[in-house]
Amino acid sequence: MASPPPSSLPLIFILLSTFLSLHHANTCSSINNSAPSSSSILPPSHILSSLQTLPLHGFLHHSIPPLASTDFGNIYHFPPLAILHPHSLSDISRVITHLFQISSASFKIAARGHAHSLQGQAQAHHGLVINMESLREAMRVVRIDDQQVAYVEVSGGELWINVLHETLKHGFAPKSWTDYLHLTVGGTLSNAGISGQAFRHGPQIDNVFHLQVVTGKGEVVACSKDQNADLFYGVLGGLGQFGIITKARISLEPAPKMVKWIRVLYSEFSVFARDQEYLISIENTFDYIEGFVIMNRSGILNSWRSSFNLKDPLQVQATQFESEGRTLYCLEMAKYFTPPHEIEAMNKSVEHLLSELSYIPSTIFLSEVSYVEFLDRVHASELKLRAKGLWDVPHPWLNLLVPRTKIHHFNQEVFGKILTDSNNGPILIYPVNQTRWNSKTCLVTPEEDVFYLVAFLSSAVGEGSLEHILNQNKRILDFCEEARLGVKQYLPHYNTQEEWQSHFGSRWEAFVQRKLAYDPLALLAPGHRIFQNAIATPC
Numbered sequence: 367m368a369s370p371p372p373s374s375l376p377l378i379f380i381l382l383s384t385f386l387s388l389h390h391a392n393t394c395s396s397i398n399n400s401a402p403s404s405s406s407i408l409p410p411s412h413i414l415s416s417l418q419t420l421p422l423h424g425f426l427h428h429s430i431p432p433l434a435s436t437d438f439g440n441i442y443h444f445p446p447l448a449i450l451h452p453h454s455l456s457d458i459s460r461v462i463t464h465l466f467q468i469s470s471a472s473f474k475i476a477a478r479g480h481a482h483s484l485q486g487q488a489q490a491h492h493g494l495v496i497n498m499e500s501l502r503e504a505m506r507v508v509r510i511d512d513q514q515v516a517y518v519e520v521s522g523g524e525l526w527i528n529v530l531h532e533t534l535k536h537g538f539a540p541k542s543w544t545d546y547l548h549l550t551v552g553g554t555l556s557n558a559g560i561s562g563q564a565f566r567h568g569p570q571i572d573n574v575f576h577l578q579v580v581t582g583k584g585e586v587v588a589c590s591k592d593q594n595a596d597l598f599y600g601v602l603g604g605l606g607q608f609g610i611i612t613k614a615r616i617s618l619e620p621a622p623k624m625v626k627w628i629r630v631l632y633s634e635f636s637v638f639a640r641d642q643e644y645l646i647s648i649e650n651t652f653d654y655i656e657g658f659v660i661m662n663r664s665g666i667l668n669s670w671r672s673s674f675n676l677k678d679p680l681q682v683q684a685t686q687f688e689s690e691g692r693t694l695y696c697l698e699m700a701k702y703f704t705p706p707h708e709i710e711a712m713n714k715s716v717e718h719l720l721s722e723l724s725y726i727p728s729t730i731f732l733s734e735v736s737y738v739e740f741l742d743r744v745h746a747s748e749l750k751l752r753a754k755g756l757w758d759v760p761h762p763w764l765n766l767l768v769p770r771t772k773i774h775h776f777n778q779e780v781f782g783k784i785l786t787d788s789n790n791g792p793i794l795i796y797p798v799n800q801t802r803w804n805s806k807t808c809l810v811t812p813e814e815d816v817f818y819l820v821a822f823l824s825s826a827v828g829e830g831s832l833e834h835i836l837n838q839n840k841r842i843l844d845f846c847e848e849a850r851l852g853v854k855q856y857l858p859h860y861n862t863q864e865e866w867q868s869h870f871g872s873r874w875e876a877f878v879q880r881k882l883a884y885d886p887l888a889l890l891a892p893g894h895r896i897f898q899n900a901i902a903t904p905c
């Protein structure tokens with residue numbers, strides 16, 4: 367493994383000295399930045415057999431099914447040497463404590479949620495993968511005071527779809543979602559969890575009361591905004607670098623029964639963006655606001671996210687709208703309601719909001735679906751794509767956060783020039799205002815209050831397609847860099863520590879300090895390639 371780039375060494379040394387002198391953390395650390403550390407002398411076979419002697423509730427497997435080195439991205443495949451299927455918290459802390467104590471800095475550990483990462487982030491080459499879904503525990507819904515406030519306590523390996531079904535039994539549901547629910551709680555909280563509710567409630571990481579975490583030293587730590595807050599905010603959006611989330615308390619709201627789901631089209635980006643920004647700025651607005659770019663309306667790969675039930679004659683009219691080859695922008699909105707008493711208020715509110723927008727009138731799609739059907743909408747498309755063998759293909763996705771004042775320039779260049787010849791999947795584009803988001807989490811966002819999430823959700827099908835899309839992604843990134851748009855990657859992916867340092871910007875030092883405090887051997891989440899070597903070795 368390569369050493370960290372030379373330019374980052376002095377900074378780390380300065381940080382290390384400050385940190386150690388202030389905290390005497392984990393005391394016997396001797397600073398050693400010139401990995402390999404003493405420990406990598408231990409051959410992996412020894413490490414494996416020593417792991418095998420640990421008393422566990424679950425199982426440690428040495429024979430590795432190929433699945434352990436796959437992910438949704440289907441581009442990187444790094445096989446581990448072992449997989450832990452933990453059945454208890456102590457299985458996880460025991461294994462990590464052991465690896466930490468034998469100082470096995472070369473034997474990395476990746477928590478694997480539902481492995482819907484895109485570039486190997488949940489993989490551990492020649493190391494240990496912890497299959498978090500084995501840790502499922504009974505979920506607990508707890509109401510606080512007046513029945514309107516509640517939380518659910520869940521395992522970090524729980525799928526959001528299960529969280530939804532369980533909380534609905536109590537009439538509640540989480541407030542902030544992702545577009546797709548077959549992802550784990552620990553996996554999305556390590557990133558952010560951004561969807562059409564984030565403009566109002568913040569991303570999923572802003573809707574967590576409490577976490578239980580196993581650090582890179584094997585310690586089990588309870589944390590919240592008031593208790594071990596540094597670890598709490600470190601883990602939220604922390605890309606798995608500081609600990610493994612074993613439990614989370616997630617904020618709930620009373621759940622609606624139904625959703626009015628609406629789509630309208632625009633041919634002018636400026637009008638589309640103005641309407642989106644207006645909707646996220648007002649008080650009594652929709653409950654969900656997203657949008658997407660439509661470059662090629664034929665082809666299932668481009669429309670998988672937008673399939674709508676076409677029973678209504680109005681919708682048939684809307685699908686027949688001819689774009690004449692132009693790029694279109696689709697604004698997608700939803701209003702929650704519970705029949706019968708909320709039908710009228712919903713209808714009035716929606717009619718009023720729509721009357722303030724400037725979409726192409728003949729393009730309105732209206733639909734009413736259950737809350738579950740709405741939230742789980744992408745799963746329906748997944749089943750269709752699976753049936754055609756189009757789900758397990760490579761997914762060279764690119765997610766960007768683009769500052770509001772730069773989005774028009776971005777639109778002109780990317781949708782007007784770079785992507786004119788082809789596009790290979792849905793492209794989401796919608797604004798959020800982060801003023802009410804919690805700025806203490808590890809999520810990196812652009813500097814402006816309002817920024818757009820732009821998600822290129824490409825599928826690579828056919829020869830040369832992957833290279834072509836990766837090349838397009840690079841052109842988009844190069845343009846952002848050259849035009850100095852102040853764009854940040856979401857679900858970031860970089861190859862060198864220098865790039866990571868520039869991603870974090872002024873927050874890099876704090877990030878390194880946390881690594882030193884909670885995972886000094888850099889055992890955790892190696893797939894991000896942020897820290898390849900131990901930054902301190904214990905004696």
Ligand SMILES: Cc1cc2nc3c(=O)[nH]c(=O)nc-3n(C[C@H](O)[C@H](O)[C@H](O)COP(=O)(O)OP(=O)(O)OC[C@H]3O[C@@H](n4cnc5c(N)ncnc54)[C@H](O)[C@@H]3O)c2cc1C
Nearest residue numbers: 479480481482483522544545546550552553559560606611
């Ligand atoms: C179809 C699809 C739709 C998506 N839609 C959205 C969306 O709308 N909004 C959005 O924000 N994201 C979205 N994503 C991205 C998704 O949130 C991330 O890829 C997320 O990491 C996937 O969760 P997972 O459980 O599969 O995580 P994994 O891929 O298993 O893990 C992701 C990272 O987190 C670490 N990790 C996993 N579990 C834990 C844990 N318990 N504790 C600590 N670290 C852990 C892993 O080591 C890895 O580094 C989507 C992804 C897909 C494939």
Ligand SMILES: *[C@@H]1O[C@H](CO)[C@@H](O)[C@H](O)[C@H]1NC(C)=O
Nearest residue numbers: 396397398400401402403404
């Ligand atoms: C750091 O590790 C290297 C290689 O293992 C070793 O040669 C060196 O003496 C160590 N330095 C310190 C300060 O421990």
Ligand SMILES: *[C@@H]1O[C@H](CO)[C@@H](O)[C@H](O)[C@H]1NC(C)=O
Nearest residue numbers: 626712713714716717720732
């Ligand atoms: C509101 O109700 C009217 C009359 O039933 C109906 O035509 C209209 O489509 C409804 N609007 C919405 C947004 O549901």
Ligand SMILES: *[C@@H]1O[C@H](CO)[C@@H](O)[C@H](O)[C@H]1NC(C)=O
Nearest residue numbers: 662664665666786787788789
């Ligand atoms: C649009 O999609 C169709 C069907 O997938 C494909 O044949 C065509 O080449 C695409 N056109 C463009 C401009 O990408």
Ligand SMILES: *[C@@H]1O[C@H](CO)[C@@H](O)[C@H](O)[C@H]1NC(C)=O
Nearest residue numbers: 647770799800801802815816
């Ligand atoms: C973002 O939200 C804040 C607080 O509500 C508001 O003051 C500000 O004007 C908003 N920014 C924009 C660009 O709409």
